[in-house]
Amino acid sequence: MPRITVTVDGIRYEEDVEPRLLLVHFLRDRLGKTGTPIGCDTSNCGACTVLLDGKSVKSCSVLAVQADGCDVVTIEGLAPGNGQMHPLQRAFHEEHALQCGYCTPGMVMAALDLLRENPDPSEEEIRHGLEGNLCRCTGYCNIVRAVRRGAQEMGQAQEAGQEVRTP
């Protein structure tokens, strides 16, 4: 079994893994990082989205061995800790952009990547940028609003010189 070294949410792990083990199963079943859920088996839903070396990937379509030497950030590692939330998480809360919350971790991680590439997206750009993430509850209206709000707040925080985790 190959041995991989991977950093997940700031902690370094060294693990032996079967070559066929999916990254998402590695995170969930091996590391107990169950914040990242699984919604499909065809890479369509985006529920499993995490950041791999700063870029969003669907962790169900990456093998754990492919993450060897990489830095993974999941929804669990996004907030700075001590009860605080990342501005984008806060924006999702304020705009009621989640109902059951199953799509939410993937949605937030995908939106972060979108904002990295385009810090001030239009509604249209957000809708297209999140095309790979499905939500069955919200009808997306509030998700779009949350991403807009998150973008503004991240922008303001950066202007104020605060550190905001952007991948």
Add this chain to the structure above:
Amino acid sequence: MTEELDAGMVAQRIAESDQVSEPSPNGEVGRRRRRKEDARLLTGRTQWTDNIQLPGMLYVQFLRSPMAHARITRVDVSAARELPGVVAAFSGQDLASEQGSLPCAWPVTEDIAIPEHPPMAVSEVRYVGEAVACVVATDRYRAADALEAIEVDYEPLPPVLDMNDALAEGAPKVHETGNKAYTWKFAQGDMEAALRDAPVRIDRTYIQQRLIPSAMEPRAVVATTDGETFTMWSATQIPHILRVMLALTTGIPEHKLRVIAPDVGGGFGSKLQVTAEEVVCLLLTKRLGKPVKWTESRSEGNLTVHHGRDQIQHITIAAESDGRIRGVRVELLVDMGAYLMLVTPGIPLLGAFMYNGIYKMDAYDFTCTGVFTTKMPTDAYRGAGRPEATYAIERAMDELAAELNMDPVEVRRRNWIKHEEFPYTTIAGLTYDSGNYEAATDKALALFGYDKLRAEQADRRDRRDPVQLGIGVSTYTEMCGLAPSRVLGSLSYGAGGWEHGSVRVLPTGKVEVVTGSSAHGQGHETAWSQLVADALGVPFEDVSVLHGDTAISHRGMDTYGSRSLVVGGMAVLSACEKVKEKARKIAAHTLECSPEDVEFSQGVFRVKGTGAQKTIQELALAAFAAHDLPEGMEPRLDADATLDPENFSFPHGTHLCAVEVDTETGHVKIRSYVAVDDVGRVVNPLIVEGQVHGGIAQGIAQALYEEAVYDAEGNLLTSTMADYLLPSAADLPDFVTDRTETPATSNPLGVKGVGEAGTIASTPAVVNAIVDALRPHGVHDIQMPCTPERIWRALRERAQA
């Protein structure tokens, strides 16, 4: 401007939502409270069923039938048992003596055929995906590997896929009893006379395509035992009903079985079920003495989570030449699929009283025939019977308007119940307690800019613009708040429609609420906290809401049918009233006056005309200490209430949709969508808007995108998320939502329920808009989903004709 678009208002509301800790002087009910549920969902501290890990846990996988219909001649699991990591493997035959039959709780007629439904097929399979064997192994991957070592021999039987063919003489049979499950009829008034005398008659046939509910969390089950008692976690909407049903099916005594619905990622009716996998997991943990887990893959789910809709609807309207309806006749064929699951046969009956919609008429005639086919069974899906009914009547109303050359809004106005006519008993026998269709429609028309859009439409028609504008109207109502138990009884449903709530004020003055409703995304923790904060005068933050575990919430009827607030919330409120009365007695005793002299306001009990007072928190402590309580009073400040609703509630509203249809490509673009809903009094506008948004999206999805397709052999072609088109953010527009508020008279708060309204209203609004755009081209129907191809073909056919 609509509420949501006003940035200033939003900012103010956020400011408001952030100040906490004091009971709000204006009350919690009606505030846009941000949800209590969000923080853990947003930070990944969730407890989905698949997250649960227990020591020694084993993993289950099912081998499923690749044939739509076949006799099983041999199953051999022995090779699978030999594989490394495999703990056990069983065929349906192996469990035949103990697995029982999956329950159907709604035998709608005396002579209904309810076939045996073994959780794992024993001698015959009747749909692709039906479980035939299972494997238990030490990890997911090994269990999946072992499935390949199981050998099954099938002797093919003819699939039965089309409902009309299924009912034809000599058709191959799904079950020995034949392909008809039941016929159910309802009639009121003289339909024959209406059809004979009325000068106008509209006859239409609509197809309600089969849908896959597609909650984002796939199903999952964990079952464990200590040898005597059993615990099951399941991604279910109905932990309470499930416990009763599992006890009845498996013989595990009810008091030895605990069912927990932890965080559940959406349901939309699809998790209102007692499934094969739940039963088998329970039997496996019983046999093996180890915890077992089964998690569905999405492709497995598309095949085996019950489907929704699937009806052929014949609707006839008899009307006067001024547009007034004389009568409506409905004949339905409903695809049950291969078996009758928990409420399969009853789903179309939830629509039986709704085909008359919001309209007055003299006669109504409804017949529904349930048909067996070799497909996945159908059952509840968001709206359950009522979206189908609303679609048929609202589509047909547009046809009536077109026939009479009238504006579709005007034809509705001429027929609907006027606001001064409530309460109104409809031709279908329901008493609509309240409503104001004029107000909702007028508001929607104004927000939509109806006249301007009609002018643009006329202009585009004149110019023969290849992109035509269509305007769709849907004025709906629905019966929700399921349901008065006596009504359910009269419809032969196996249970009641009550709900339970209990409220306990703890010694420190904090409040625990236990509800029988089982939230899976609806935000009950927030909304119930708002209700209780107002009722007891305690801070919103001081209330916590417990649910979804039969050991904590021992009594309940769970969440479906837009019932949680109307029945469950009102039960909680009723328990609060009892708590208050008890506290009043303690206050009177302590303050040495009579209870009648104690008034209550915002958490404080005061003696009238004096300054003497006690807070509810002080009284809770006094009840706990129990040093000096009124004679005979038990030392606790808590109360229970089980509430049976006196009537359904009847939300209503007007949805308007404008679409641009490219007549050269068939492409549809939703240009604007306005929804004005009247869901009665609103506890939390934020949550209500969210429910409306999501509901509209699901209804639009039926109109434009989704369809479960079986091929001629009975294989599901849309078995993955890549094939079954769920709309993404890029496929949907922003919605303009607003409300009118006509309180329900059937409960103290005036609430009506909102979970299904959007889905019920939106499908006909969208299809009406598309057909409206195409009418000048001679097209008067497009079958759902209205894909570009279907629209393009319809246009071409008309052009060639």
